[in-house]
Structures are given as C-alpha cells and as structure tokens.
Amino acid sequence: MESKLDPYLDLIQRMINYGPTDEQVSDFLRFECGISRGASKANIRRVSAERGLKRVRVQDSQLEVDVAKAITETGPTYGRKMMTGYLASKGVKASEGKVGQLLRSINQPYHMSQVGGCRNINPVPYSADYTGHKLHIDQNEKMVMFGVTHVAAIDGFSSKIVGHSTMPVKNNLVIYQDVYRSAVLEYGIWDQVRVDHGKEFFLTLFMQEKLVATVGLERVVQSWNAHRIPGLNMELAHPLPL
CATH class of the missing domain: 1.10.10 (Arc Repressor Mutant, subunit A)
Incomplete structure (x- = not known):
C-alpha cells in the first residue's frame, strides 16, 4: 500500500541511522518538509516496519x-x-x-x-584540553534590582576572562556584541561554547554555529548549567575597588 512517506524513505533511513527518535523524525518531516498529514510517530513506525527500515546497531x-x-x-x-x-x-x-x-x-x-548504595560525589573532574577549547558564558544578576547585570566569558583552560559587559537587563544583542564577538575578534573562535538554558544566549549560540560551520571546525555547542562561571559570580558580587 502506497504511503505519503514513500518519497522520503531514504531520508527517514538516514535519520534513524543518525540517531533521532521517531518523534524527532516526525517533527522534521512535518515542519521542514511540509508534510501536513501522514507523518505521525505511529505512521513512521508502521511504514518503517513495512518497508524494512531498521536502526543500525553496533555489534x-x-x-x-x-x-x-x-x-x-x-x-x-x-x-x-x-x-x-x-x-x-x-x-x-x-x-x-x-x-x-x-x-x-x-x-x-x-x-x-x-x-549497595555507594556513590561518588564528583566522579568526572572538569577538563579543558587547551586554550580555545571551551568558552563559558554566564551572568550575575545579584544587583538586577538596581539595573546592573554582569555578563562575563572565560576560557575554560586558562580561566582568563576574555569578555565582559554590564547592562541594565540581559540582552541578546549586547551579550553577542560586547562579550562573545569581542572575545572572538581578539582571541579567535572557540571549539565549544557552554552556557545555561537562558534565552539571552540564543544569538551567541547561533553565531557560534555559523562560524564553526564556516571555518570547518567540529560543531559542539552544549547547554550546561553547572559550569565554571558561577564561581566568578561570587567575585563579581563583591564591591570592586575604585
């Protein structure tokens, strides 16, 4: 029986080999390929079974x-x-x-x-292999009620502060221009950019992906809450000598 998914069988096979779930494949077909009907998770599973599409597993x-x-x-x-x-x-x-x-x-x-219940509190220590490997960006909002928000970026290997800015509220454009862009122009492109899940970093992550794709580096952009910048927040929270 012919299905609306038949023209996309090769695409579906490549995607399930790469690793996305059936739900992710369904979303891609509906939103990227414009298939309004017949691209549900259940239909993808049924067509995959009928056409012999299987996920490739390692031996x-x-x-x-x-x-x-x-x-x-x-x-x-x-x-x-x-x-x-x-x-x-x-x-x-x-x-x-x-x-x-x-x-x-x-x-x-x-x-x-x-x-038996034994646990290791910190099983994997943090590791950055070289300068330019990981860039960590985070904000300090302890004085946001006074219109002061600090945003800083550090290199994970050297712990050097490579970019910082102070703004009234978190702003995508200001963070990109004053923190990320200035650091990249001075020091080059980092392999990874690590941030939390805040929307204020969307522009920075977008430009990182564009730049990495342009220069041909491995694209690794990871969201991570527990990274090294929070330690910097305590330092920024104290009054700075004038």
Whole structure:
C-alpha cells in the first residue's frame, strides 16, 4: 500500500541511522518538509516496519570495546543512562539495556558498590584540553534590582576572562556584541561554547554555529548549567575597588 512517506524513505533511513527518535523524525518531516498529514510517530513506525527500515546497531563485541574505553575516559561511576548518552555523543548507538548488561559484566566491583548504595560525589573532574577549547558564558544578576547585570566569558583552560559587559537587563544583542564577538575578534573562535538554558544566549549560540560551520571546525555547542562561571559570580558580587 502506497504511503505519503514513500518519497522520503531514504531520508527517514538516514535519520534513524543518525540517531533521532521517531518523534524527532516526525517533527522534521512535518515542519521542514511540509508534510501536513501522514507523518505521525505511529505512521513512521508502521511504514518503517513495512518497508524494512531498521536502526543500525553496533555489534555486541564492538560495543563491549566501546563501553570499556568509555569507562577509562569517564571513570567507573556512570550508570546505564549516563553511559548510553556518553556513547551517543561519540556516535555509538546502543540500547540502555545492552549498555547496562555490559556495565554489570565489565565493571563488576563498582556495580556491586552502586547496588549497595555507594556513590561518588564528583566522579568526572572538569577538563579543558587547551586554550580555545571551551568558552563559558554566564551572568550575575545579584544587583538586577538596581539595573546592573554582569555578563562575563572565560576560557575554560586558562580561566582568563576574555569578555565582559554590564547592562541594565540581559540582552541578546549586547551579550553577542560586547562579550562573545569581542572575545572572538581578539582571541579567535572557540571549539565549544557552554552556557545555561537562558534565552539571552540564543544569538551567541547561533553565531557560534555559523562560524564553526564556516571555518570547518567540529560543531559542539552544549547547554550546561553547572559550569565554571558561577564561581566568578561570587567575585563579581563583591564591591570592586575604585
């Protein structure tokens, strides 16, 4: 039986191989390809089953090697959910169940301590490999009631403050021009830009993606709340000597 999704079978196969969920594939077909009907999650699953579209999974032997390597990189404290996400960030697609089985067999001593309730407070220390690797941007709003908002950017490797600005309220354009753009013009493009989930960084993240795509670097733009800038907030909160 012919389906409205038939012209998009190659696209669907490429997308499910890359890793998006059925819901993400459905959203892409509806909003990007303009398919108003017939692109629901259930229909995508049905057509995939009828046409033999399957997600490509890594072989068990190779997955065991990948999990063992990931344990050496992250430490022994990641559970199945965290490890599955870490592997996905490396391009390795695997189910949580299979990853959990391998963690129980490869990492038995720590698995037993986890079952017993042992936890490590800080299992993975922060790491920036070189200057220009990670740029952290965050704001300090302790004096926002007085019309003062500080926004600063630091290099993750050197902890050098590479950009800062003070404004009445958070503003996408001011943050981009005075903090991100000035830092890039003076020091170059960072591989990663790490910010929290605030909308005030949308323009900065957009321009980072554009610049990284232009110069051909690996595109890594990550939202992260618990990064290094909050420590700077305590310093900015104290009166500065005149």
